[in-house]
Amino acid sequence: MTESAYVRPEASRPRDASLSDWIAVIGGALGALLATLDISITNSALPQIQGQIGATGTEGTWISTGYLMAEIVMIPLAAWLTRVMGLRRFLIVMAALFTLFSIYCGLSSSLQEMIIGRIGQGFAGGAMIPTAQTIVRSRLPNHQLAIGMSLFGLTILLGPLLGPVLGGWLTENSSWRWCFFLNIPISAVLVTLLWSGLKPEKANLQALFKADWAGIAGLTLGLSSLTVLLEEGQREHWFESSMIQWLAIGILVGFALIAIGQCKARQPVIRLRLLANPRYASVILIVAVIGAGLYGVSYLLPQFLGNVSGYNAQQAGSIMLLSGIPAFLLMPVLPRLLGRFPTALLVSLGLLLFSVSCLLDIYLTADSVGHDFYASQILRGFAQVLAMMPLNQASMSAVPPEEAGDAAGLYNMARNLGGSVGLALLGVLVDRREHAHDAVLRESISANSTLGQEHMAQSTSMFLSQGGDFALAQLQAMQQLADTIAREALVMTYADCFFVLAFALAATIPLALLLKAQPQGKRS
Template identity: 65%
Template sequence: MAEAIATQGSADKPHDATLTDWIAVAAGSLGALLATLDISITNSALPQIQGQIGATGTEGTWIATGYLMSEIVMIPLAAWLTRVFGLRRFLIGTALMFTFFSMFCGLSSSLGAMIAGRIGQGFAGGAMIPTAQTIVRTRLPPHQLPIGTTLFGLTAILGPLLGPVIGGWLTENIDWRWCFFLNLPISIALITLLLVGLPSERMNLERFIKADWLGILGLAVGLSSLTVVLEEGQREHWFDSLLIIWLSIAMVAGFFLIAVGQLRSSTPILRLQLVINGSFGSVLLIGTAVGAGIYGTAYLVPQFLGLLSGYNAEQSGSIMLLSGIPAFLLMPVLPKMLGRYDLRVMVGIGLLLYWASCFVDTRLTTESVGHDFVLSQLLRGFGQILVMMPLSQLSMRSVDTRDAGDAAGLYNMSRNLGGTLGLTLLGVLMDRRSHFHDDVMREGILANSQLAQDQMASNTASYLSQSGDPSTAQLQAFSQLANDIAQQALVMAYNDAFYVLGLAMLACFPLIFILKKRTTQAGLRK
């Protein structure tokens, strides 16, 4: 009888992941970190890169755009390619490709070669992000999913955060080329972990032959065109540019091909029917908004510190790192939190904290410096981790295990698209609101503002004492006043941008009530 009870107890006890499983999870997380890190690692080094390869500021933006364009195409393709080549073979191949193109970028001496290398890097890196999430979902038992989710989720937060910091330090202290050479030892470690942690699988070339080629073509054309339109539209003045017009036509054609593939193929390249699942669809919408928030604030804060506070890349990076502190503080307890508490509540608290961080930053002035961002960065760090970690787990729990790869692709694609869309909308908002505030303040001054007249008189007297020429002193005073107005207008535009980001977080709040509720610690769904 006792033996029967012991046997029953042993059978009821959930099995733990093996050491090999954890090595596979570590490999996936390392690959995802490498890919997300390289999205932004060149941002701090762009001036030096442009100077050495002879690129203008506008041309240099393609160094980042090329990576994003190819990465966002590869992310949804990863699940299909995994089924064709096997997970181990596919990831080792992409790691080797990533290493090759990293070295190619580091040795590049022309803009064309750099962009080609970044496109190759992005294509290989895009495969590492969703496959990491797939490994967590398929290799870990339900009761250990929170630990794996934490490891993967940290890459989504720390990668974009650490990229500019590491890139800035390498550029200032060694050479910008080490932004790419750094990937070699990391890739060697990654390939070693993949060889140990993942079993070898047979290729299934029949899936390759019978693939949804219309959908694949549409995906490549549509998503890459959309990314370039969003990234370059503001700089090219949108539809005043023939490039943007033709890319928009290509984008529509690509999405049409995806729709045809959905109707004609039994296994479409994008499993859009998963979006019909209300819980998974809500995860995608919240992930898109938070992606816009993460990439948006990673753009706004360093830009403010650089343009208005006079900080260099390394100093701005130290402020950005503050939002990573909560991740390290919560890391030991986060798996238990994910396994014990309602994930919907955690997402709700995270959205409120993110809104609060944006609200704090709506009170910036021309005198604001790094320490004025301490509170908002810490709030933002807690908000990010409390939203992204549960969302990552919910994206997997909302679908069956067999759909994990496709769901991971859609989730990570939505987050990256959200980041690109957020940067575009913020660029448009900043441009228009700064012009608006500039015009309003100029109108106020023209309406015989006594304060403005007193300021003009003071500046004119100051310049007159230096030059002795009344005409020159008055011109200098007018120039100073125009600069002061432009600076004030820019600060007000930053405040508006943070206000809009905060509203986007609040707008997602009702979606948490659609998310699936876990009924047991094992992660079963209602």
């Protein structure tokens, strides 16, 4: 037997990722976790932040909106900036900027300073989300891709869940400023991992001079205007506001510039032609709806627990965190699931379970408390893992490796934009359905209503026994009745919102049938 006979089996064995490859993957995942964590870590601390920097409730929403706006703009730009600067240099610069802006936020004493810091944080953080996915696709061989994508997917799911709990705990036990100072040691670890795991690359200044500047300007103007319009539209009564009208003009101009870039630029900053691939387009549509579901639930559930059940931010965050338990339970077996079962089956099952979990919450009552969400939250956790993890992998396997950066940018932008659109639509739904339910309940409880008269009599007697003034007791009884009607209308409104989310998620299941596995030989 010749020597080549012994060498051939060894040569045919798939290459395993090296230690530096895994260091790079872990570094990328840590960066994505840091970026997604800071989206929501300030939510629990907003009342304290607003009080110390002198911001009203409406103004305080810009602390979150500024971050989200900058992040959405940066995500699709990350692939182009990676080509210009090189991956290691780009990520280390972004990690350093993220740390500096985090310190700036922690030291802020005014709303303007806080908003500037949050915009800087969002811009730097947005770079670390798609590049983490790109690192996995470019550094891991095909047979280990599922492990890397599972690690990336877990950070995307756990970041928004851990944020409110961690922010609430830090605020209650120390200071809201530690929501930002916490990033300093994490960023130090992140920079160390990136420096060790990624190879240095030469800067490509030609890509800077030959850039699609029309597309970059359009992307910045269009996406930032769209994000602010979606966030502020309901509060500003939509197109009754001149600000919303100008934002709409900004969106049209921005998207027109993007279209010009698609036609004129040799290498557009955002490769929309990737959407011509039905498999990839299906991934984008599904992840946008899932983004609406993730953001929608993260908005509705704390609102219900706070406004109806009387929970504080930390208590509500602990209920939210329940959906992260399945991620830890499935972590050891998830790569095998991704390799053994078809993507279409896993995603369809995840969407179905996600829809069912929302349907479980349409039977809420004014007496519902945290334990009433246990079943839906646990089921929702399994659903998110089964739907998101295969989608992460499908988004990368649907395109060649050289287009992985652009595909990752579109994928993550679609998830965040889907969340913004979902929140805007839920805001409109909450406002209109709450008024509608309130009006119907008030009409049904008239002065001639037997139930209404009995309720008023009992309440008046109760307050009369406490105060002794009949006129005051009647006023208190009427106020109690009005509060009861308002609370019941709010509960019914939340039930409507969960039903709409369930319907939207179920409607995307047919799209999952297009997510057929690509033959292994066609991947690189």
